[in-house]
Amino acid sequence: MLRSDQEPVLAGALNGKLAFARMIQSIDGNPETASPLFLDFRDVQVATASYLRESVFSLKSYLRLIDSKLYAVAANLNESVYDEFQMVADAKNDAIISCHLSDGGQISDVVLVGKLDPKQQITFDLVNRLRKADANTLKERFGETEKTTAWNNRLAGLAARGLIREFSKGRAKYYRPVVEVGNDGR
Template structure:
């Protein structure tokens, strides 16, 4: 799903906490249903020239937290963010000790330039990078391939933590869980 942050009649400047809260409420109303499978929700910043940290904190980061708290199958992704807006995203991510996935999304919904805005602790970063490189992983696979010294529980905790933060998608096969990147190049994240 793609959500346009800027309506056609709106100025290309998104500023202020109060406006961010209003945008959050609009996003909640604009999100239709809950998909059957974990799916990226592209929050498209196309044509947004400026978005302040306070606006992003109260809108996009609030939405990301809301989706995870509601156990939604949507995963928030910041799309088509320009450099000044990226800097504001980074400021919020550092202040909240959080992160969000970013990418470019073309008019045909093809994804490119996937990145992470924010920082992870070193073990989470390794786990995040492995999931993105393998394109699908579970705790047992990661333990067998990359961490004999670490218990499956440690890998499982890191994977679950990344999914809880909306940085990887969580799938279930019966009682087993496996994880995939939120978005993948060229396939609209599915």
């Protein structure tokens, strides 16, 4: 888990870029399995869209670019900070997972901040409902008119955006939610 800058107000693109650099430096390697990286905003009262764009959304993109097994998750957002996340997500046509994370590590109130196209939203919702899915399973259970390739493309697209976790077992790939309620997210 990474804590925000421990300041009640996080503002400005330049400060966001500096925070992005600090976040990268504080990441201790790549885990063996795909895992959420909680970015804790517990003590933050205000965070501007420019700050979040240059820090959190840049980190989310960077983690996917380097094929990290870490997936950025914004934790403990107050209403004001949530609204700024939504503004950035809308402007970038992107999304991020948000949740409440207790001091004891309990996860609750998992939400998607941002919008997906309807087919991606259905795929995202199915992965979160089933807790584990692959393209063949989704085709067999939900895709009478959809080809396996279409399900595979949507799953891969969601994973590339950091919205679901991708796992490989031999040549097969399967997907899980980034955050699973009721456990430590792994």
